[in-house]
Amino acid sequence: MAIITKFTTVEYGQNSELSQLSEGDGSRCNARKLPVVKDLNCMVNEMKRILVHSQNIDEATFSMKYGRLLEITKIEVLNPAIKALINFWDPDYRCFSFGKVDLCLTVEEYGMLMEFPKHLHKVYFPLRSDKVIPELSKLLKIPHLSRFLEKNANGLKWKFLEVELERKKLQYGSMLERDRLIALGIYGLVLFPSLSGVISLEAAAAFVEYENTHVNPITAILAETFLTLNHFRKTGKGAMRCCTQLLYIWMVSHIETKKPIFNNFWWFNQKPLKLVEEEEWGSLGNQGWMKKLQELPSSNFSWKAPWVKSVDVLVSCGQKCWVPLVGITGYVSYAPALVIRQLGGIQHIPRTVGVAEFSGFFKDQSALEVLETIKQDWSHLTLIRKESERLRDPSSSEGYEKWRNLTPTAAPRMPCSEDGPSQIIEGSLKRKKVSNEEDLMGQLERLQIELGKSKVDKTTLEMMMMEGDKSRVFLNEQFEYRDAKIMMLELQLSKGKAIMEESEKERGTLILDWMQSSSELEALKADFNDYQENAEYNQDKFLHI
Missing domain, CATH: 1.20.5 (Single alpha-helices involved in coiled-coils or other helix-helix interfaces)
Known part of the structure; x- marks a missing residue:
């Protein structure tokens, strides 16, 4: 049982500002040196394979056990919006930066969105890989489950599990196993997606842990989201190995619209969201969303999501001044103290020392030692609460405003065009100082020739890769x-x-x-x-x- 210490936002903020004066700030990257995200695969088409099998289940019973798993599966994502949003991600401070404003996904917000009926402030620890298939076989009552593994034995093929699901529908008294199969599918294809049509063993392990130990998966979902965003921001491309639907709903919740999207029962009525997408956002492409997000928070901005309730906020664990999270593939840190006013509190200067450096994957040799320290940190939690329910408008301290104005922004610059180069990549070509116009012209000609050759080589390689990919697919x-x-x-x-x-x-x-x-x-x-x-x-x- 964890030891919990509680403060008001003012008490915690004043202590935080005093500590920050002596500690200083953590390292923060210059976002203008990072690539603009151009190649994005959201992997949201898998949800249709789940919805086909969920039409005849008892949704009330399913929600009592698994929260809003079914509802999150029904959300359709606008890919250009997610693609633009990632360009504002700060991989060191683990937040989105819009000008002088920081916004971040939080455990509490994701908990409100999913409404899992389990305790929120518990960290997930992965199950040993050799125990996943035996435990899963018991839960689903499917003998010899290992025969459904893919060739590399990294996951279970959903198409084979679909056949078992159809059999369960016809068997009397198999409602529990049928619901578990659907929940497993959502875990592997929506919450923790990997390869198309494959439920990774890591996602299956998270499902087994939820069934056996009742550990809320929200911290793991958040950790995988942070790791994915960090990867995208540093490489500029890839596939979204996190729950894109949750990220999208969180994002649009902080953008004000002409027509209200959310109401008290918004999960059961998504028509307002679709209307706004058609009427206000339908013409926005990649550039349109980049421009819209760059204008935040000067216009169309909401600090608090309409569905946020007054809750205690987890701000640190153990000796750390931030929160360590464990996902299904790795671990990462995040600093909720950066965004206290998102949840209705008073914003003070946060402590950020060590946030940027704390991240890794389980394949690393040092992962076991790190997991042990995380387990110790989560035995002592620090939570903060609002001073009064009457404080509706988020505010900040005078010290925070000065600190934020001096802190470098992580907002990116606009890319040149939808398909054009987003930045000049510094490679082996080093710019030399030139003394006259003739030297400059000669250097430009050499650069143009080398650039042309590089483009031809790049086009050839891309065509070869595309042909190989098509054949393999x-x-x-x-x-x-x-x-x-x-x-x-x-x-x-x-x-x-x-x-x-x-x-x-x-x-x-x-x-x-x-x-x-x-x-x-x-x-x-x-x-x-x-x-x-x-x-x-x-x-x-x-x-x-």
């Missing part, structure tokens, strides 16, 4: 189609055999009934002949008399 689709068809044929064959066996039984029964009826008919004929002979005998006897 086509072969994989053919193999998957064949495997699925074989399974469906085997299922149909087994059903046909069962029908034939039942028909044979009915045929045998009919033959026995026919034989019995024939015997009874023969007996009736014999009785009738005896009766006829007796009648003739009696008639002859009567005539003689």
Whole structure:
């Protein structure tokens, strides 16, 4: 049981500002040196494969156990909005920076969105990989579950689990296992996506932990989101290995619109969001969303999301002045003290020393030692609460305003065009100082020639990669189609055999009934002949008399 210490936002903020004076600030990168995000795969099409199987379940019962898993699966994401948003991510301070304003995803906000019926302020620790399949097999009551693993044994193929799900629907008394299969699918394809159509063993481990130990997965979802955003901001491309639907809902909750999107029962009515997307955001592309977000917070900005409730906020763990999080693939830190006014408190200067350096993956050798320290840190939690429910408007201290004006911004510059280069990559070409116009022209010509060659090489490599990717995708689709068809044929064959066996039984029964009826008919004929002979005998006897 963790030891909890509580402060008001003013008490904690004053102590934080005193500590910051002696500690200084953590390192913060210059966002203008980071690449603009250009290649983004949100991986949100998998949700359709889940919704097909969730039409006939008892949603009230499902929500009592798994919160808003089904509702988050129904959200359609605008990819340009997410792509633009990532460009404002600060990978060191783990927040979005819009001018002089910082916004960050928080454990409490994600908890309100998902409404998991488990305690929020508990950290997730991954299950040992060798225990995942046996434990999952028990929960789903599917023997030999390992036969559904993909070739590299890194995850379970959802198409095979879908067949089992269809069988569970037909079996009486299998409602619990059916709901668990649907929840597992959402864990692996929506909350913690990996490869298309594959539920990673890490996502399956998170599901098993929720079922067996009732650990709320929110901290793991948040950790994977931070790790994914950091990767994107530093590389400028990749696939979203986090819950994009949650990130999108969080984002639009802080943008004011002409028509209100959210109400007290907004989870059950997403029509207002779709109307705003069509009427106000329909014409916005990548550039439009970049421009819209760059204008925050001067216009169309909301500090607090409309659905935020008054709750205690976790700001630090153990000896750390921030919160360490554990995901399914790694660990990362974040500093909720940066964004206290998002949850209705008074903003003070945060402590940020050590935030940027605390991040890693489980494949690293030092991960086990780090996990042990995180476990110790989470045994002592520091929470803050609002001073009064009447403080509706978020505010900040005088010291914070001065500090934030001196802190370098993490907001990016606008890319040149949708498809053009977003920045000049410094490579082997070093710019030399030139003394006259002739040297300058010669250097420019050499640079243009080398640039042209690089573009040709790049185009050739991209074409080769695209052809290879197309061939690989086509072969994989053919193999998957064949495997699925074989399974469906085997299922149909087994059903046909069962029908034939039942028909044979009915045929045998009919033959026995026919034989019995024939015997009874023969007996009736014999009785009738005896009766006829007796009648003739009696008639002859009567005539003689």
